[in-house]
Amino acid sequence: MRGNSEGRPVGDGRNAYADLLARSWNNALPMTALWEITYACNHKCAFCYNCPERGRRELGTQQIIAGIEKLAHLGCAFLVLSGGEPLTRPDFFEIARAGKKAGFALRIYTNGYLVDDLVARKIRDLMPFEVEISFHGANAATMDKLTGVPGSYDRVIEGIKSLRRLGVKVNMKVPITRWNQEELRGIKALADSMGCHPEFDPVITPRDDGDTSPLALQADRDFLARLWSPEFADITHEETPTPRDDTRVQANCGTGRSTIAIDPYGNIYPCVQWRRSAGNITEVPDLRELWTKSPVLNEVRRIAMEIPKTTLKTCESGEFCSFCPGVAEVQTGDPFNIYPQVKANSEIRKKAYDQFLQIQSRAPVAVS
Amino acid sequence: MTTGASGGIPRKHPHATSRVYEGEAFVILPETSEYKILNGVGSRVWELMDGVRTLEEIAKVVADEYDVAFDTALADVREFLGELKANNMLADGAETP
Numbered sequence: 286m287r288g289n290s291e292g293r294p295v296g297d298g299r300n301a302y303a304d305l306l307a308r309s310w311n312n313a314l315p316m317t318a319l320w321e322i323t324y325a326c327n328h329k330c331a332f333c334y335n336c337p338e339r340g341r342r343e344l345g346t347q348q349i350i351a352g353i354e355k356l357a358h359l360g361c362a363f364l365v366l367s368g369g370e371p372l373t374r375p376d377f378f379e380i381a382r383a384g385k386k387a388g389f390a391l392r393i394y395t396n397g398y399l400v401d402d403l404v405a406r407k408i409r410d411l412m413p414f415e416v417e418i419s420f421h422g423a424n425a426a427t428m429d430k431l432t433g434v435p436g437s438y439d440r441v442i443e444g445i446k447s448l449r450r451l452g453v454k455v456n457m458k459v460p461i462t463r464w465n466q467e468e469l470r471g472i473k474a475l476a477d478s479m480g481c482h483p484e485f486d487p488v489i490t491p492r493d494d495g496d497t498s499p500l501a502l503q504a505d506r507d508f509l510a511r512l513w514s515p516e517f518a519d520i521t522h523e524e525t526p527t528p529r530d531d532t533r534v535q536a537n538c539g540t541g542r543s544t545i546a547i548d549p550y551g552n553i554y555p556c557v558q559w560r561r562s563a564g565n566i567t568e569v570p571d572l573r574e575l576w577t578k579s580p581v582l583n584e585v586r587r588i589a590m591e592i593p594k595t596t597l598k599t600c601e602s603g604e605f606c607s608f609c610p611g612v613a614e615v616q617t618g619d620p621f622n623i624y625p626q627v628k629a630n631s632e633i634r635k636k637a638y639d640q641f642l643q644i645q646s647r648a649p650v651a652v653s
Numbered sequence: 654m655t656t657g658a659s660g661g662i663p664r665k666h667p668h669a670t671s672r673v674y675e676g677e678a679f680v681i682l683p684e685t686s687e688y689k690i691l692n693g694v695g696s697r698v699w700e701l702m703d704g705v706r707t708l709e710e711i712a713k714v715v716a717d718e719y720d721v722a723f724d725t726a727l728a729d730v731r732e733f734l735g736e737l738k739a740n741n742m743l744a745d746g747a748e749t750p
């Protein structure tokens with residue numbers, strides 16, 4: 286039983302998982318399948334990136350279940366059920382149970398609006414690895430404005446509480462926008478009061494059809510400078526941004542390497558952000574063969590390996606760049622192009638890091 | 654010896670899910686939101702824990718496949734099951750072997 290990197294048969298904790306994730310990026314090990322099972326949604330979020338195809342029929346229950354079995358055969362460990370709003374599908378729990386039966390660890394991405402005590406119990410019975418609920422403000426005015434649905438704040442909070450009463454782990458995913466940027470601590474306090482973990486994300490992306498209007502909601506540049514400073518270390522969980530370390534992970538990201546994404550029509554993508562179709566899950570008999578032989582997936586993998594050596598090297602703040610080739614392609618037409626918001630964000634992060642280093646170099650050294 | 658269930662059949666935690674990557678089992682425990690990664694031999698034992706094989710049957714396979722004495726394999730598998738028990742990866746009611 287001896288012989289793993291820790292000298293014990295069971296490795297756990299952050300190091301073992303981080304090592305596996307790094308290997309999945311480097312060696313294209315499929316870990317996560319994210320399935321947008323519907324584009325239907327009961328919110329109208331101002332920054333939504335979904336682009337439903339008018340008149341096109343979404344996959345039926347048995348088509349999705351057959352696809353789930355193919356994803357299990359591919360070897361993915363996590364099945365993320367997303368949307369739109371996945372709970373709007375009447376067959377959601379049938380699909381989710383199929384995912385459990387296929388041996389997946391389930392992640393459910395929902396806006397929480399439809400979660401009442403009954404739905405919470407059904408979710409609890411699935412024993413999901415996590416439920417991620419989108420959350421947008423520390424008060425109803427802000428949240429309801431962003432979701433476009435009056436009463437969403439109160440409904441979602443009640444949904445979260447229903448899940449938490451049953452011991453279901455809830456992560457609150459908080460996109461940071463100019464509308465909620467001054468409410469992050471209020472949101473964190475709310476999350477803490479409900480026993481939830483908040484994850485704050487300053488990245489707003491264009492719509493999948495290239496429409497850049499959601500970018501108008503990005504947080505202010507001045508606020509982002511504060512966000513990446515020690516002032517918000519309790520929100521970002523880091524005193525300062527840190528530069529990329531390419532010694533361990535060579536690929537820019539896990540697109541087509543650790544992830545695979547499916548849309549409501551069965552189209553297969555390397556990730557949720559990069560909409561280059563590698564085929565349709567209803568037509569592909571064996572995803573393992575697709576995974577290794579697809580020219581689309583192999584091309585995006587090649588691009589992801591090239592980006593740290595090209596795009597990120599040509600940008601002065603490339604070491605701090607959370608670059609997404611999918612966003613680059615939909616916004617500029619070229620997956621290697623630095624796009625304005627990632628350049629701005631990386632410059633802010635580099636400046637914050639440089640300032641942090643200056644402060645550290647002036648700090649008195651403790652004498653024992 | 655009972656380990657995870659009756660009749661000496663080691664049983665995985667019912668909510669644990671797992672996949673194998675490069676010969677190592679990646680085990681996910683949703684109740685505690687934890688990940689566990691098993692080394693090569695541990696992954697093989699985990700695979701053999703099918704709810705039907707007894708501890709001795711698993712040890713026999715390990716002894717054959719890894720070319721070790723049965724008693725050595727049995728002791729190692731028992732020790733490994735103890736590790737699984739300590740990491741909440743066995744079904745409820747398991748006794749320490």
